[in-house]
Amino acid sequence: MPSLIELRDVWYQYNPNSPLSYWALKGINLKIDRGEFVSIIGPTGSGKSTLIQHFNGLLKPTRGEVIVDGIDISKTKDLKIIRKKVGMVFQYPETQIFSETIYDELAFGLRNYGYSEDEIKKKIEEVTKKLGIDYIPLDKSPFLLSGGEMRRVAIASILAMDPEVFVLDEPLANLDPQGRKELLREIDHLNRKESLTVVIVSHDLSEVSKYANRILVIFDGTIIMDGPPREIFKNVERLIEIFLGVPQIVELLYSLYKRGADIPYNILNLDEAAKVIVKWRKSLGNRDKLRTISTT
């Protein structure tokens, strides 16, 4: 089966033919398969947002090819089909809300794609449950909701369209810790239970690494790392060098490792870290050996 999204040597230039022109993407090769949970990580200005806007044809490559589900986005005349396959949630999606009621907001995309009112009603019921907003009355104005609720409504309005891949640009920005955790867990649930392909853009490795099964690190318009989180975390120094950093617990273990502790540091969560440390402590046995760890 072909990849869901495939990019072949994609280059993108902003403001072509002017002194302000610059290349935001420099030769991106990438394949995303069905069912993956991919996280695209990169510092500000590295080209993350530019990259994902190629996935649904909002931007077209200056050079190279973008193929979504077998369709070349530069050649197709019907980008609307692609935009349904690739559901895209922009940064601060709550700022795109415009309807008088939550129901209308959620129905906007579905109506654009010509669903019948019966289908729309069904889809909205489903999606509000999935994102845990089914307690909010649908005839309420979306502008009376809290920030976190508005975010969910905006995300739900895209999820309602039944995309094949769900692309989210910094979906956690400006949410409180509890809200971030819940939203991520719900997205993870969609990925596991409904095998929805998920792409999350973020600049924070620690949050998404718990769920993503693949991380793409993008820097200065090129992909510099691509692999499961455990592989990515092996490059602690490079990640710090490009201002991304690593989860604190990885940094702690790496710091111990550098001081002479014989432990792996590419771990994914606190529980695993605890086990690694306990095992290491036991292997040391007595106090004398512990002193060999430099304290400087």
Added chain:
Amino acid sequence: MAIEISFGQYLPLDSLIHRLDPRIKLIMTLISIIVIFIIREFIGYALLACFLVVLVALSKVPPLYIFRGLKPLIFFILLTFALHLFTTQGTVIFQWWFLKGTAEGLRNGLLMVFRFMLLISFSTLLTLTCSPLELTDALESLLSPLKRIGFPSHEIAMMMSIALRFIPVLVEETNRIIKAQVARGADIESGGVVNRAKNLIPILVPLFINTFKRADDLALAMEVRCYRGGEGRTKMKEYILSARDFLFLGASIVVGIASILI
């Protein structure tokens, strides 16, 4: 799909002209405009055009940008030319249908063409080499003597700079909202007039809401920093006139007078 507005079309380059005091650039542009309206001979325009060429060369701005400024007004310029050509009384040099082209008309028409082209080119050069903020600063400084008669020059300059400051922000925001709605299957380009107007609602409503929020935030941010109008306000970047500035001002005055007298 995306809107591209190059308001002020400032080109951030590093050149002699860019580094000139914006007030001097504004005055030079004013002088050239006045001179352009006084001149009645081709030779004067030729001299002024040479001066313009020198300035453009010094500014390192690609000449293409100056022509781009002329482009939207080409129809207007041609229309003016035709009106002068056919409506001036005098010796008829050719006749086409009921229209009589006269020698005097040709002369007047050509003068008008040069006048417009120079006028637009000089002001384009100004906006290409001065950032909008520099321009409002210059304007405030030049209008400040009017404060004594109660003219709110600071407030006007502040309003202008806030408006200018937010144009790119609003353009970006509009593009972002358009993209977000298009990603939800919105169709903003096709359909009849009524449909198109309807399709604007998902773009305009969020744009207005966000703009009001932003205006509120800005007012608050200014207030907490104790902004209370222009009285006793100092500038972080004071413009100080240097020998270079006077040199350019002098040159433009000399060229201006020469073009009138020649």
